[in-house]
Amino acid sequence: xxxxxxxxxxxxxxxxxxxxxxxxxxxxxxxxxxxxxxxxxxxxxxxxxxxxxxxxxxxxxxxxxxxxxxxxxxxxxxxxxxxxxxxxxxxxxxxxxxxxxxxxxxxxxxxxxxxxxxxxx
Amino acid sequence: xxxxxxxxxxxxxxxxxxxxxxxxxxxxxxxxxxxxxxxxxxxxxxxxxxxxxxxxxxxxxxxxxxxxxxxxxxxxxxxxxxxxxxxxxxxxxxxxxxxxxxxxxxxxxxxxxxxxxxxxx
DNA sequence: CTGTATCCAAATGGATACTG
DNA sequence: CAGTATCCATTTGGATACAG
Numbered sequence: 539x540x541x542x543x544x545x546x547x548x549x550x551x552x553x554x555x556x557x558x559x560x561x562x563x564x565x566x567x568x569x570x571x572x573x574x575x576x577x578x579x580x581x582x583x584x585x586x587x588x589x590x591x592x593x594x595x596x597x598x599x600x601x602x603x604x605x606x607x608x609x610x611x612x613x614x615x616x617x618x619x620x621x622x623x624x625x626x627x628x629x630x631x632x633x634x635x636x637x638x639x640x641x642x643x644x645x646x647x648x649x650x651x652x653x654x655x656x657x658x659x
Numbered sequence: 660x661x662x663x664x665x666x667x668x669x670x671x672x673x674x675x676x677x678x679x680x681x682x683x684x685x686x687x688x689x690x691x692x693x694x695x696x697x698x699x700x701x702x703x704x705x706x707x708x709x710x711x712x713x714x715x716x717x718x719x720x721x722x723x724x725x726x727x728x729x730x731x732x733x734x735x736x737x738x739x740x741x742x743x744x745x746x747x748x749x750x751x752x753x754x755x756x757x758x759x760x761x762x763x764x765x766x767x768x769x770x771x772x773x774x775x776x777x778x779x780x
Numbered sequence: 781c782t783g784t785a786t787c788c789a790a791a792t793g794g795a796t797a798c799t800g
Numbered sequence: 801c802a803g804t805a806t807c808c809a810t811t812t813g814g815a816t817a818c819a820g
Contacts, residue, residue, distance in 0.1 A: 544783060550768070552762025553687040553755060563813075566674040579782055591815050605707075616781045617820085629761070634674060638756040641673025644680075684793075700802050711794055716803060737801045738800085 540553060551658065559604050562597045564589050569627065569634060576622035608631060677754065680725050683718045685710045690748065690755060695727060697743035727751060 560566050561597060571577060571585045574581035582594060598621055601607040612618040623631075679731040685707060689708075692706050694699060703715060722728040727748035733745055749769050 551688050551691050552759045552766055553691055555762035555765055557681070557684075557687055557757040560678070564820095566678055567672050570672050581731055587736075589757045590784075592785095592815090593813060604750055611782095617783090619782060629764075635755050636754050637677040638673045640754045641676035643750075644676055712803075713795090713805095714793060717793095732802095738803090739801060 544637075559606065559630075562593075563601065565597050566634065566637070568594075568601065568621075569606065569623065569630065570595060572621060572623045572627075573631065573634070576596060576610075576620045577623070579619055582621065597636060601627075676765070678769055680727065681723065683714075684721060685714060686718050687755065689715075689718055689742075690727065690744065690751065691724065691759075693742060693744045693748075694752065694755070697731075697741045703742065722748075751768075769775070 558559055560569075567586055567589075568582060573580060578584070579594070580597075583589070583591070584599075586594070597606065598609070602609050602621075606625045608622050610620045610622070612620070681690075688707055689703065691761075698706070700715070700719075703719075704710070704712070707715070712760060719728065719730070723730050725743075726745055729743050729744070729745045731741045733741070
């Protein structure tokens with residue numbers, strides 16, 4: 539019987555939380571493109587050519603609901619909408635960067651034997 | 660061939676690589692449970708009660724194919740199979756920990772106003 | 781330009797039964 | 801114990817058309 543002091547493995551893994559927030563196929567990529575500056579809907583479409591309008595809109599709405607991105611509507615003609623990382627979304631930057639660093643290393647070494655890949659870390 | 664200095668955002672985002680490797684619904688959780696020690700199939704089943712045999716086996720095979728976990732068969736009766744983080748899989752630990760730290764903070768603050776949540780980082 | 785709606789295809793996940 | 805196989809439900813993603 540447990541007295542108190544749950545281990546991290548015993549309570550609900552917080553990694554699941556991150557996976558849920560970044561779970562969509564394009565969400566990390568969207569956030570990645572918002573790192574440097576706010577972007578319009580059509581700009582994101584050009585930056586991520588493989589994504590469909592539907593999925594881009596859907597993921598943006600989810601990211602907005604999760605308070606990770608902000609949506610600013612400029613009441614002009616034609617309509618202009620800008621998406622940006624919220625202050626809260628910016629706290630995710632270290633996560634994105636850590637993932638990015640690992641992914642870069644993986645991609646760079648993926649054509650080599652794994653035994654070599656892990657050696658000099 | 661590194662004549663042109665592409666920015667990170669211009670080449671294929673390495674974050675996608677990580678998402679692909681951790682993409683399955685249970686993969687991060689499996690890795691999380693392998694952090695401290697190797698586990699048997701049935702142990703993982705008990706640690707992750709919500710996962711089905713099928714998905715556990717499937718994700719373990721994918722993680723094995725990606726060289727993130729090792730599979731050791733002990734030719735005993737009854738059969739015993741142990742799964743463990745590979746050396747390469749261990750390089751993923753900082754990624755898991757960064758995600759975990761963000762997730763913990765998010766979970767802890769999710770019932771508070773976001774404005775409060777981001778303040779003292 | 782910035783979306784929504786609809787229909788459809790593919791991927792993912794789950795329940796159950798069966799095997800070495 | 802440690803799986804595989806099969807069938808089915810749910811989820812996700814995409815193509816196209818349409819609207820404010």
